Amino acid sequence: MKLPETYRIYSGKTFEVEFYVNPKGNVPAYDYYQLMDEDAKRRFFVILGHFADSPPGTILPRSILNIEDKVVGIYAFKPAIHRFFSFFAIDRRVIILNAYQKQSQQMTRADRNVLAAAVKMKNDYERRTKAGEYYE
Numbered sequence: 001m002k003l004p005e006t007y008r009i010y011s012g013k014t015f016e017v018e019f020y021v022n023p024k025g026n027v028p029a030y031d032y033y034q035l036m037d038e039d040a041k042r043r044f045f046v047i048l049g050h051f052a053d054s055p056p057g058t059i060l061p062r063s064i065l066n067i068e069d070k071v072v073g074i075y076a077f078k079p080a081i082h083r084f085f086s087f088f089a090i091d092r093r094v095i096i097l098n099a100y101q102k103q104s105q106q107m108t109r110a111d112r113n114v115l116a117a118a119v120k121m122k123n124d125y126e127r128r129t130k131a132g133e134y135y136e
Contacts, residue, residue, distance in 0.1 A: 012052025
């Protein structure tokens, strides 16, 4: 499957940002993004732009980017109550995996389930990339 150019959502000075595409061609984070209100969509792109254009090594506030799983390397972009799980891939790519709406301060079981799904997506991306199946 060739990744459509439309899933590359931001080309910054430092990072390229794109949505993850599963083997069936579905794009979970984009599907979630489509359901957000216009203000949240704008905030999402402001955060992505700020991040992708920042010089390497810039530390962003935890209020907009936080590590959610140190072992696996899953981060969350945080536009308001929304959480977009992502990771850093090779070639200065950031892959946005999936998303959800945060309901409480602590991570709930439902939140951990979304995080577990993000880990599986990351593993799938890495496997398919290594096999030459993701970007054809």
